[in-house]
Amino acid sequence: QQQVKQSPQSLIVQKGGISIINCAYENTAFDYFPWYQQFPGKGPALLIAIRPDVSEKKEGRFTISFNKSAKQFSLHIMDSQPGDSATYFCAASSYSSASKIIFGSGTRLSIRP
Amino acid sequence: GAVVSQHPSWVICKSGTSVKIECRSLDFQATTMFWYRQFPKQSLMLMATSNEGSKATYEQGVEKDKFLINHASLTLSTLTVTSAHPEDSSFYICSARDIPGGSNEKLFFGSGTQLSVL
Numbered sequence: 001q002q003q004v005k006q007s008p009q010s011l012i013v014q015k016g017g018i019s020i021i022n023c024a025y026e027n028t029a030f031d032y033f034p035w036y037q038q039f040p041g042k043g044p045a046l047l048i049a050i051r052p053d054v055s056e057k058k059e060g061r062f063t064i065s066f067n068k069s070a071k072q073f074s075l076h077i078m079d080s081q082p083g084d085s086a087t088y089f090c091a092a093s094s095y096s097s098a099s100k101i102i103f104g105s106g107t108r109l110s111i112r113p
Numbered sequence: 114g115a116v117v118s119q120h121p122s123w124v125i126c127k128s129g130t131s132v133k134i135e136c137r138s139l140d141f142q143a144t145t146m147f148w149y150r151q152f153p154k155q156s157l158m159l160m161a162t163s164n165e166g167s168k169a170t171y172e173q174g175v176e177k178d179k180f181l182i183n184h185a186s187l188t189l190s191t192l193t194v195t196s197a198h199p200e201d202s203s204f205y206i207c208s209a210r211d212i213p214g215g216s217n218e219k220l221f222f223g224s225g226t227q228l229s230v231l
Contacts, residue, residue: 032218043119043206043222044157089156100147101220103156 002027004092006104014112019077021107023090026071030092034101035064035075038087047088048075080111115141117209119223126197127231134192134226136207142187143209148180151204151225163190197230204228 005024013019025033031052036044050057050064050073057064063076077084090104116139126132136146144165149157161171161182169182179201181193190209194201205226211219 034218036222041122041204041225041227043117043208043225045222046220049218100159100162105156106154108154 002102004090004102004104006090006107008107009105010108010110012110012112013077013080015080015082017080017111019080019084019109019111020074021088021090021109022072022074023092023104024070024072025092025102027092028071029094030102032093033064033066033073034091034093035062036089036091036103038089038106044089077109080109082111082113085109085111115139115209115211115219115221117143117207117221117223119207119226121226122224123227123229125229125231128198129196131193131195132197132228134194134205134207134228136190136192136209136223138188138209138211138221141209141211143190143211144187145210146184146190147208147210147220148182148190148192149206149208151206153204157206160192194228197228199230202228202230 034049035047037047038044048059048062050066052068061078066073088107091101093099093101118137120135146163148160151157159172160175161169163169163182163184165184165187171177184190207223
């Protein structure tokens, strides 16, 4: 019940295309859903996050779509660029500080020039 | 944004020696820090939660006597891998939470330490 399932494991997208990464969770107590971006040899960095009171959040080229009834959320990267090539992790937790963040398994994204 | 500094960024050591990794919050006080382990092409695995001035809480399966965590101040937590062996080779990452009792929105990660045990 604590798992966050992420797919696909790897993704190749042409420059300018849309990259889509999907995640599903089971624990209905989760109310904070961040996405992290990690470059090789570096720690993850928060990219964008959403709470379940909204169905979509957009920040620049990055959009989170959230489906509370299906317990699914996804990351869309519009106009994908080679610099977006990285590993992306979805995660889930309670918004409160008492909760641990549960990470998905990660998606290795490669943007072809 | 808040900065978490992790040092060293990489370390090579001989089997049987101990290695200390430092995690510092540079511009905020972190009452809670987390330590993760990440194998190549895998996700982050939480090892322990470190609260300033108290004993760390270890996740199931993590040996507390092997991975010693000290959080002696509001800006510094250390992870010591004792009697390291090749199987301990991994990427270790810390994170720190800004604001006492703050939400997970204020969670920031260090840049990681690559440990290689020969």
